[in-house]
Amino acid sequence: MPSHRYLPVHERVPLPSSSRTWPARRIERAPLWVPVDLRDGNQALAEPMDTARKRRLFDLQVAMGYKEIEVGYPSASQTDFDFVRHLAERDDLPEDVTVSVFTAARADLIDRTAEAVQGLPRVLIHLYTATAPVWRDVVLGRSRAELHRLVLDAAGHLLRRVGDRPGVRFEFSPEVFNLTEPDYVLEVCDSVTELWDASPDRPVVHNLPATVEVATPNVYADQIEYADRHLARRDSVILSVHPHNDRGTGVACAELAVLAGAQRVEGCLFGNGERTGNVDLVTLALNLHAQGVDPMVDLSDIDTVREVVEHCNRLPVHPRHPYAGDLVHTAFSGTHQDAIAKGLAHHAKQAAELGVPPEQAPWAVPYLPIDPGDIGRTYEEVIRINSQSGKGGIAHLLHAHRGLELPPALRPELARAVQRVTDATGRELTREELWELFRATYVVPGLEGRVTVAPWSTAEVSPGVHRFTCRLRVDGVEHSVEGIGNGPLSALTDALRGIGVTVDVLDYREHSVGGSDGHAAAYARCEVDGAPWWGCGWDTSVLTASVNAVVAAVNRAKEV
Numbered sequence: 001m002p003s004h005r006y007l008p009v010h011e012r013v014p015l016p017s018s019s020r021t022w023p024a025r026r027i028e029r030a031p032l033w034v035p036v037d038l039r040d041g042n043q044a045l046a047e048p049m050d051t052a053r054k055r056r057l058f059d060l061q062v063a064m065g066y067k068e069i070e071v072g073y074p075s076a077s078q079t080d081f082d083f084v085r086h087l088a089e090r091d092d093l094p095e096d097v098t099v100s101v102f103t104a105a106r107a108d109l110i111d112r113t114a115e116a117v118q119g120l121p122r123v124l125i126h127l128y129t130a131t132a133p134v135w136r137d138v139v140l141g142r143s144r145a146e147l148h149r150l151v152l153d154a155a156g157h158l159l160r161r162v163g164d165r166p167g168v169r170f171e172f173s174p175e176v177f178n179l180t181e182p183d184y185v186l187e188v189c190d191s192v193t194e195l196w197d198a199s200p201d202r203p204v205v206h207n208l209p210a211t212v213e214v215a216t217p218n219v220y221a222d223q224i225e226y227a228d229r230h231l232a233r234r235d236s237v238i239l240s241v242h243p244h245n246d247r248g249t250g251v252a253c254a255e256l257a258v259l260a261g262a263q264r265v266e267g268c269l270f271g272n273g274e275r276t277g278n279v280d281l282v283t284l285a286l287n288l289h290a291q292g293v294d295p296m297v298d299l300s301d302i303d304t305v306r307e308v309v310e311h312c313n314r315l316p317v318h319p320r321h322p323y324a325g326d327l328v329h330t331a332f333s334g335t336h337q338d339a340i341a342k343g344l345a346h347h348a349k350q351a352a353e354l355g356v357p358p359e360q361a362p363w364a365v366p367y368l369p370i371d372p373g374d375i376g377r378t379y380e381e382v383i384r385i386n387s388q389s390g391k392g393g394i395a396h397l398l399h400a401h402r403g404l405e406l407p408p409a410l411r412p413e414l415a416r417a418v419q420r421v422t423d424a425t426g427r428e429l430t431r432e433e434l435w436e437l438f439r440a441t442y443v444v445p446g447l448e449g450r451v452t453v454a455p456w457s458t459a460e461v462s463p464g465v466h467r468f469t470c471r472l473r474v475d476g477v478e479h480s481v482e483g484i485g486n487g488p489l490s491a492l493t494d495a496l497r498g499i500g501v502t503v504d505v506l507d508y509r510e511h512s513v514g515g516s517d518g519h520a521a522a523y524a525r526c527e528v529d530g531a532p533w534w535g536c537g538w539d540t541s542v543l544t545a546s547v548n549a550v551v552a553a554v555n556r557a558k559e560v
């Protein structure tokens with residue numbers, strides 16, 4: 001790899017001194033989140049959103065509780081302009097929501113922006129110019145002083161155009177802040193603060209973007225802490241960050257930046273945006289939630305949020321996406337499943353002991369960072385079965401979906417049967433297929449096979465003495481037999497013995513299964529012709545289930 005072509009960040013930009021305090025801090029409340037899906041996310045789409053899609057996403061963001069929403073770049077396209085006009089003319093903005101619009105530092109674009117926002121009751125106008133040396137030299141062709149002049153000219157023009165309108169506030173972004181000299185950032189931002197005469201009741205937003213992520217997140221945090229300490233009129237400045245995800249650490253950058261003093265975070269839902277995307281606001285919010293901090297946005301129905309975002313962006317959310325992906329609450333592997341199954345049972349028990357519903361009880365289930373129920377997911381998909389799965393997960397699924405309480409001694413044998421199938425097919429077993437496999441292996445042999453028992457009846461002929469009377473078919477030959485024992489099952493085994501089938505019940509358990517059809521399950525481990533075999537019964541009658549379980553064990557032994 002020609003790695004020598006790339007300079008490390010400290011050779012690309014002077015970094016601020018290292019008297020950092022952010023590593024010792026904690027995030028104890030949510031910053032102001034600002035979704036920029038309708039602008040930064042939108043400009044990265046192959047097919048930008050039309051008004052209907054923009055409106056759908058905007059309404060979602062309002063419903064989720066976002067209070068500041070960047071809605072477009074109205075001077076860039078008629079579609080963006082029209083959407084801002086749509087918001088202004090519909091006049092249905094909730095009173096606690098401010099819209100933000102984006103513009104480059106050019107008089108013609110500012111004029112068009114001013115036209116677009118006419119009539120909006122609350123609007124933040126977001127002016128930007130790249131400030132980093134490569135952009136100054138290569139893209140904009142301006143020296144430090146010339147670019148500073150361009151920014152002030154544009155900021156002044158904006159102020160003259162809309163500064164006296166009620167409800168208008170301003171934001172400035174030195175684009176590529178993270179590759180800009182710290183002293184130049186302060187010089188430009190402070191002069192803009194001055195020009196716009198920011199005050200605590202009309203603060204300016206200085207938004208310091210990692211336009212292209214180029215360094216480990218600690219470097220960005222140092223840059224933000226330096227700005228936090230040195231920006232002028234600090235109580236009149238809202239310090240905002242806008243991380244991108246080029247190195248895959250956009251979320252970490254935003255979190256460390258908040259530790260370092262950022263009060264506001266711009267990003268997109270599920271991380272859409274230029275190249276590898278903007279920082280993902282959903283992950284950031286749920287990371288706070290998982291630390292016990294109120295994220296101040298409603299993600300209790302994450303699948304609806306995802307569906308709307310996927311529709312509007314025409315992009316899928318990855319199945320492994322943090323919190324929201326299809327697979328993130330699912331365990332296929334045996335030991336994880338075992339731990340989750342035990343953890344869920346423990347959680348239910350703890351909740352009962354505390355006298356609170358499970359969804360209110362403190363969460364500490366292994367391998368599940370948050371309760372999937374918090375974001376509207378069910379437990380259906382938490383455990384899925386393939387060749388990596390083990391007995392714990394299999395037992396959990398049969399319990400969760402069929403109410404079976406499989407005896408621990410039966411589980412390893414069933415797991416081997418499951419593994420034979422999943423290894424042979426190489427694919428996942430659905431929960432219906434798992435149930436069918438269990439039924440075919442342990443229950444069906446009690447109903448059909450070399451030995452069948454039907455019809456039959458039992459009676460307690462004297463206290464503690466039971467008689468089992470039946471017609472037995474063995475390899476097609478029918479016998480009328482009778483047995484006596486201290487219970488119905490021992491009477492059955494006695495009857496079988498009478499026709500030469502030697503069977504002893506070694507272990508037996510039964511339980512009822514709740515639900516409308518009121519089934520019972522019976523599990524019998526029997527020694528048949530000198531070897532142990534499990535058989536199971538599933539019937540509305542406990543007695544029938546138990547008889548079938550013993551016959552199943554006999555037939556399984558006779559099949560080999």
Ligand SMILES: CC(=O)SCCNC(=O)CCNC(=O)[C@H](O)C(C)(C)COP(=O)(O)OP(=O)(O)OC[C@H]1O[C@@H](n2cnc3c(N)ncnc32)[C@H](O)[C@@H]1OP(=O)(O)O
Pocket residue numbers: 040043073075076077104105106109128129130139140175211
């Ligand atoms: C990091 C970000 O996300 S920045 C936002 C980027 N978003 C977009 O570009 C989406 C919308 N953009 C557009 O629709 C168009 O680019 C427009 C309408 C804004 C401008 O279009 P055009 O006038 O055709 O210019 P073009 O797109 O080629 O932009 C390049 C010009 O803008 C100048 N420019 C770039 N950024 C800025 C800025 N922040 N302020 C002022 N001028 C700028 C460049 O120097 C260049 O000028 P030049 O032609 O004199 O060399």
Ligand SMILES: CC(C)C(=O)C(=O)O
Pocket residue numbers: 040128173174175176207209210211212242244
């Ligand atoms: C905030 C602006 C300038 C931006 O989109 C970026 O830098 O990525």
